[in-house]
Amino acid sequence: MFVYDLIVIGGGAAGFFGAITAANEAQLEKILLIEKTGNCLAKVKISGGGRCNVTHHLFDLKNFSAQYPRGKQHLFKLLFQFGPQDTINWFESRGVPLKNEADGRMFPQTDQSISIINCLMQEFENNKIEIKQHATVTDILPTEKYFELTVNEEKLRCKKLLITTGGHPKKEGFDWLSKLGFAIETPVPSLFTFNVKNHSMVSLMGLSVENARVRIDGTKLEETGPILITHWGFSGPAILRCSAWGARKLAEMNYHFNIRVHWLPDLTQDEIREWLEKQRISNAKRAVHSRVFDGIPARLWEHLCNKSQIDANLKWADISSKKLNLLVEAISADLFEIQGKTTFKEEFVTCGGVKLSEIDSNTCMSKKIPNLYFAGEVLDVDGITGGFNFQHAWSSGFVAGKSMKK
Ligand SMILES: Cc1cc2nc3c(=O)[nH]c(=O)nc-3n(C[C@H](O)[C@H](O)[C@H](O)COP(=O)(O)OP(=O)(O)OC[C@H]3O[C@@H](n4cnc5c(N)ncnc54)[C@H](O)[C@@H]3O)c2cc1C
Numbered sequence: 001m002f003v004y005d006l007i008v009i010g011g012g013a014a015g016f017f018g019a020i021t022a023a024n025e026a027q028l029e030k031i032l033l034i035e036k037t038g039n040c041l042a043k044v045k046i047s048g049g050g051r052c053n054v055t056h057h058l059f060d061l062k063n064f065s066a067q068y069p070r071g072k073q074h075l076f077k078l079l080f081q082f083g084p085q086d087t088i089n090w091f092e093s094r095g096v097p098l099k100n101e102a103d104g105r106m107f108p109q110t111d112q113s114i115s116i117i118n119c120l121m122q123e124f125e126n127n128k129i130e131i132k133q134h135a136t137v138t139d140i141l142p143t144e145k146y147f148e149l150t151v152n153e154e155k156l157r158c159k160k161l162l163i164t165t166g167g168h169p170k171k172e173g174f175d176w177l178s179k180l181g182f183a184i185e186t187p188v189p190s191l192f193t194f195n196v197k198n199h200s201m202v203s204l205m206g207l208s209v210e211n212a213r214v215r216i217d218g219t220k221l222e223e224t225g226p227i228l229i230t231h232w233g234f235s236g237p238a239i240l241r242c243s244a245w246g247a248r249k250l251a252e253m254n255y256h257f258n259i260r261v262h263w264l265p266d267l268t269q270d271e272i273r274e275w276l277e278k279q280r281i282s283n284a285k286r287a288v289h290s291r292v293f294d295g296i297p298a299r300l301w302e303h304l305c306n307k308s309q310i311d312a313n314l315k316w317a318d319i320s321s322k323k324l325n326l327l328v329e330a331i332s333a334d335l336f337e338i339q340g341k342t343t344f345k346e347e348f349v350t351c352g353g354v355k356l357s358e359i360d361s362n363t364c365m366s367k368k369i370p371n372l373y374f375a376g377e378v379l380d381v382d383g384i385t386g387g388f389n390f391q392h393a394w395s396s397g398f399v400a401g402k403s404m405k406k
Contacts, residue, residue: 003146004030006404007158009137011035013044013393014376015164016120021401023127028160028404031129034151036136041117043166047390048105052113054091055084055394056387057100067388069190069245070351071381075392077361082398084391094119103237105387140180142369160371160404164397167350167377177354177378181368185380187352190247191240194259195340196233200307204229204299211295213265214238215333217258221246224265232342234259237385240344244384247351255341260333263296263304269332276324284317291316296331304330349389351382363403364396373400 005028008015015033022028033040044052058064061083065075088098088106096119098106108115124131132151139150140161147161167187168174174184206229213224214234221242228236242259243250250257264272275293283291289312292301305312308326310319319327354374359366366372375396383389 001157004032004156004158006031006160006162007147007149007156008033008162008164009149010164010166010376010378011037011040011131011133012164012166012376013041013390014166014378014397015162016041016124017394017397018162018164018373018375018401019129020120020123020127021398022160022162022404023129023401024123025398025402026405029128031127032156032158033124033129033131034135034137034149034156035131035133038133040131040133041120044116044120044390045113047113048107048387050113051107051111052116053105053107053387053390054098054116055087055106055391057084057104057106059083059085064388064391067386068381068383068392069247071356071379071383071392074356074361074379074381075383075395078364078392078395078399081402082395086398087391087394090394091116091119094123103386138176140176142180142372147372160373162373162375162400163354163378164374164376164393165378167353167382169350171352174353182358182366183355185352185355187350188247188251189341189343189349190244190351190382191344191349191385192243192341193230193235193344194233194239194243194336194338195255195342197337197339199231199233201229201303202231204303205231207297207299208236209263209295209297209300211265212238213262214242215260215262216242216246216250217260218253219246219249219257221249227261233338234261234336235342235344240385243341243344244349244351244382247382250341256337256339259336259338261336262332263300263334264293264331266295267332269328272331273324273328276319276327279316280319280324285315287312288314288316288319293331304334307334344385349382350377351380353378353380355380362399364400365403373403375400 008019061079141148146157149156212227215222223238223241225238226236376393
């Protein structure tokens, strides 16, 4: 009876990295990777707009692990074994140097995800790792000596098993793992943009504000950074970070909540008021629309004035105190009703999955079933956008693969 040393279920970033590490570091020989579709590494291919945002240029591991709304402690342990610098070295030593962009995202120098795919495929070939595509694992039976897997009606056996089947938007997608006794955190979407009800800023579509602060009413959620006005509402890093950190809370609110945007987060309301009062004197005869703060684009300023019922031609000297108060409010706590969400660039990231309490973070091995490992998005881990989700796939795949040596 043939028994594989290792079977990996799921041909994504985590599965590939786990299989390669098991061969390189744990010297396992008979390795099979099973993928249900005909496209291994499909997400790697389309990620980062076809460029693959491999990791993030951030080397303080505590700071790196703080970028994961779920799984921070777990990541901290994984990153010590395989962190972003290891990712850079790993790909570079195999002929795929990475480069970083101003915002810290790291891509292959070729700017093409195929470079990453070719590199991983080459490692599979070098290590003679088998791939079985169009094959879905529907059942796992752990026996005393090996695991017996049901794959398209066929039975396959292995001594070690790595599960890297990725996220799933519905809890039922994890039923086959619940059956094995694993506790599942209900999945909900993470990383999405906000739809504004009765979008009054639609004329500002495409406008980007470099530094604004978003607060979500009734929560402690608050993020500062670039915001982009889209034809349906708001996007940009500050919004995406709110959606990731607030994934569960916002799902509970059924994506219906109010946000307040501070368009000049470095100034207090008093400082804004003081500046406006000064304009009433020094620019008394000029139209309000003509004088804007640094940091507020002219089109946004016009919108804020309109929202404060200030006519385009009104002179600074003629602004009533009531309207000035409205303007202070519009600049520092611009209120929007959010109703619904939109997936960010088809980047479906879910939070939820196999609970981290089920595994040992030092090895990624199940606490219940020896020799069964988990890595990647199948676990209840997710990072903010910027390469953090792939880093988790590499780190957890590496730790699982390496631990198979013990
Ligand atoms: C469009 C898009 C862009 C993204 N861009 C980035 C980015 O630039 N940077 C970043 O860090 N993250 C990005 N992400 C997130 C990142 O792609 C994922 O976090 C990462 O791919 C997860 O890897 P994984 O191996 O855990 O799971 P996956 O890549 O989802 O792989 C799981 C594999 O398992 C297979 N499978 C599932 N069930 C079974 C079964 N029962 N039997 C056999 N096979 C099965 C699936 O078909 C799939 O191929 C992006 C995601 C998307 C969708």
